[in-house]
Amino acid sequence: MSPTIVALSLISAIVATGSLVGFVARSHRKMDLEQWTVGGRGFGLVLVWLLMAGEIYTTFTFLGASGWAYSRGGPVLYILGYLPLMYVISFYILPPIWDAGRKHGLQTQADFFEVRYGSLFLAAFVALVGVVCLIPYLQMQITGLGLIVEVASYGAIGHTPAMIVAFALVAAFVFVSGVRGVAWASIVKDLLLLFAAVFVGFAVPRMYFGGIGPMFAVLAQAKPLHLVMPGATKDLGHSWYITSVLLSSFGCYMWPQFFAASFTARSGKVLRRNAVIMPLYGITMPLMFIVGLCAVLVLPGMSNGDLSLLTMVRKSFPAWFLGVVGGAGALTAMVAAAIQLLAGATLYAKNLWRPIVAPRMTDQQVAGLAKVMVLILTSGALFFAIHSSTSLVSLLLAGYAGVAQLFPGVVLGLFSRRVTTAGVSVGLVTGLSIAIFLMMTGQDPYRGLNAGFIALCVNFATTGLVSFLTPVRVPAFDEAVPSISASQPSKEAPTA
Amino acid sequence: MKRPSLGALLLGLIPFAATCFSVALWDRVYPMVFGLPFNFFWLIAWLLLTPLCMWGAYRLEISRDSKSNRAQGGAS
DSSP states (O other), X not given: OOHHHHHHHHHHHHHHHHHHHHHHHHTTSOOOHHHHHHGGGOBOHHHHHHHHXXXXXXXXXXXXXXXXXXXXXXXXXXXXXXXXXXXXXXXXXXXXXXXXXXXXXXXXXXXXXXXXXXXXXXXXXXXXXXXXXXXXXXXXXXXXXXXHHHHHTTTSSOHHHHHHHHHHHHHHHHHHHHHHHHHHHHHHHHHHHHHHHHHHHHHHHHHHHSSHHHHHHHXXXXXXXXXXXXXXOSSOSHHHHHHHHHHHHHHGGGSHHHHHHGGGBSOHHHHHHHHHHHHHHTTHHHHHHHHHHHHHHHSTTOSOGGGHHHHHHHHHSOHHHHHHHHHHHHHHHHHHHHHHHXXXXXXXXXXXXXXXXXXXXXXXXXXHHHHHHHHHHXXXXXXXXXXXXXXXXXXXXXXXXXXXXXXXXXXXXXXXSSOOHHHHHHHHHHHHHHHXXXXXXXXXXXXXXXXXXXXXXXXXXXHHHHHHHSOOOSOOTTTSOSOOSSOOOOTTOOOO | OOOOOHHHHHHHHHHHXXXXXXXXXXXXXXXXXXXXXXXXXXXXXXXXXXXXXXXXXXHHHHHHHHHHHHHTTTOO
């Protein structure tokens, strides 16, 4: 058998196994909106952990991190900086978000804004921000899948057809399984990813340099500046590092899919414990950097750094192993994309379409519309993935800059009684405008600072100022009577 | 919502101080530790130390929760 067939059939087998696990996991449950989106709020420590890891350790872990280590060097450390810190933030904000969620029957991030700020329009706007920011994130997964198939087929399959096939699979997967199936599929993916990352991370430097230590010794001699900031870049220095780490750690749980994942937990305690242990899982991340850094010495001059890990694997190991690594990467992209699609589609149907266009829709119709949206969002991200060539990390940073602007509304909404609807709305619009303006005009980083972070600071200041000048009209969560305009889960919704 | 206690917040500030604001102090190649450049070593060490800090914060919050529950006669 040719290496292409070996590698590709292993990838397909792994993807099929993962999908099957997801399908079996959901098969005995009724699929109403509550079950499809938040798994009936019954997930314990292990499932929540899997779901959150499924979202956070994505294709980006695999390809983007090694890609930036290869092409940028030192600045890639920002990933290692923000990883533990985002869990620190989650320790303080997720348990109260979960409390509010249970008390008011919240299913999405926009529900949170609707109940806390009493405004359907603010909620719809938040949903719009979430859905738009999800597109670069989804695009990242699609691009990653395309790269995997391209390298694994030794160039025989172009990445455009590969992306199209892969995402038909993802859409089908989301249709049938819902959030519980996705959580179980991510078990398969996590085990494989862990195995592949640890093995590749130790084996590659050993093969070429005799170990990780000797590899760094050679690199420190040959390219000492590549190992510290700003590395191979001009403007990603220490001030960029600090602002990007802060933006990413504040912004991370503002992604609609992470935010909604907290509603799947059985209790707030589960989320707190999760926040304590999750940083340990980040230990695979430096191994990805190491593979990218080996590639700096072994394969200099590649034009697309995101290919560095897969190319190193292809160069160093037999075809079947490339298949295992590629399969892990492909399944990772699928699981992550599925979670994003689920969150994005539900947000759109429930918080944007129903309240603004068709207030009389039943939950069942909302679930139907959400499924149509899965197709539309997938096609949109696929379109962008085919027509643009931004690096994976840059895509991620752009999405973060947008979604982090929701942070003031969430944090002040939880802990302040003085914050007002007008304050949050004006702050959000101001922050987004600044972020979009700086990015569109190519001014990120701006004077060495992360553009999204500058926008976030202005956003906070504006929210505070306008809140100070306007009266409070909506009670805070702990003052409000549990009521709900965000929908009640319908009891007898049939299996989807 | 009930705000986190001051002690728990301070424990959470430690990792921020160590891995974010102090970047200029540790972003260097030498001295290498366990064969890793110093900046890599430092951040990897904090992947392990952050859970320790947050475990402390967890203990604090848990004991505060049970105290306030008792004070309110079990109602939360």
